[in-house]
Amino acid sequence: MKGVLGDPLPPGDEHGVSVLLPTWEDTLGWASRNPGLLARLKAGYPRFFIPHVVNELATQLLERIPAVVFDEQKATSECSTSCARPARLAILLPFYRFAEQCWRFLLRAEMAEPAQVQIFSVDMNGSFKYGEATRPDGDYQSPDLYAVAYPGHLFPQAKSFWQHTGRGISSRYATYWLENAQFLQNNRLKSFSTHCGLPTKEADSAKVILRKRIATLSSTDTVHVRPENVYLYPTGMSSVCNIADKLQKLNTGRSGGCRVAVFGFLYVDTFKVLSRIYGFEYSLYGRSSPSEIETLESELAIGCRIDALFTEFPGNPLLRSPDLKRLHELSERYDFILAVDDTVGTFVNVALFPFCDILCTSLTKMFSGACNVMGGSLVLNPTSPRYERMQNALSAEYVDTYFPLDVLVMEANSRDFALRVYKASNNAETLAKMLRKHATVSEVFYPKGDSSQHIYDSFMRPGGKYGFLLSATFVSPECAIAFHDALDVAKGPSLGTNFTLACAYTLLAHCSELGWAAKFGVVEHLVRISVGVESEEWLMETVRNALNAAERQLGSA
16 A cells, blocks of 8 residues: 555545554554654554644643633642643543543552642633533533643553543544634634534434434344434444443442453453453453353352453454353343444344344444544343343433534445445455465464354354454464565554555554463464455455565575
């Protein structure tokens, strides 16, 4: 793919949610936080990389906070000095409760004092509030934006909150502010028709369409999902956060607190939002094997309590399918919530209801496909015995923080979702077959041909396919690197893009814990490929050239 290290993906899109990392060495530099490489990045996956435009807005707000807020609120000189120093940074969030959660998280960090971490609110007219005055009366849009200001040494902790919760503002949100807030002195000010307000009515209509679309797609022969069973969120991880929120509230006061299980080797941030952000105790059954279900069942039988179990169908990046019917039977017997991430399987290929309570989906991925907007959904199974409990908990505190301009893009992108899933899945199946035949490839991870294929098959919809995602390992690290670097497709974080997107997955997700990941089969030199909707002929020729490079590397060893 044309472009250079650090360019946004898609190329030239200021709201692109991936970044070009052309070589294995580039990925290693990104994962090890090499300052020189990081300085070249124009974009990144928005939870791993705070967009430049969001940082620009945070900087401009911080420049105004000391003079406006501290003078008018008569804060202590200690706090005023702390907030005015150049090392001051801020996380920008759309809702007071999220800001308060971030504030509490930072206060738990080492060397954090209450005077060092402050919540501010600001509206489009430049009216700042501080401390208790920031608490809203109920309407999250008033005030419009919250800033959690903190000293620079707490950046790793603040970044962790931003990354694991997915609750920060989007690049469109920040751009809208920079272009429409008159009190901000900048070069972005334009005369937009949206200057006097966002297209909220159009966005509300788009949300109705999205809920109906997702309800229809997630329904099965035995479960009719209604639009009111669908909850929309700004990111996929924020949907997981909302489940965790409700679990925490439903189990308040219970001895031992909330305890969850994680079945299979899930996406890295699912682990971390449950443990780091919410402090849940959790048990990991990381291999998604029949023996691990036996272990889970035996532990439940002797009195081990869990409140929820999280899994993926199929898993990322090993594409194994957990025995959902057995897990569901255990959830019925021991009354715990079974939440399944179906982002990789998609609503189109697999029908998972009634065998789970909740479907969590990152709409950022194939549902959007265009790689230029974030989103997430949570779908409740209306036939679940735990439905009423979760529906009441979610509806009681549901706050719609999905930014209108992002909603409009998501609705437009997802109109041809099913057609794209079929095309990409057909391409991936052909590619998996090709890779399995090659001498340099040691193993291909794909639902078709996996030992768990019979499980996947039992959930496949009529006309469904085996999905767009696959991973491969090679006979040597050198072959893996040669294949990756010669593969002339986009390379970077994320998946489910309309264009083929490859990455050195383990380096991106587990660079600091390679040994731990390898215990579960996620080895360092694994190449993951999210297959796109390009022509099959072009894709096979492109991959064949990369395999030839791996073969030459093997011959020179």
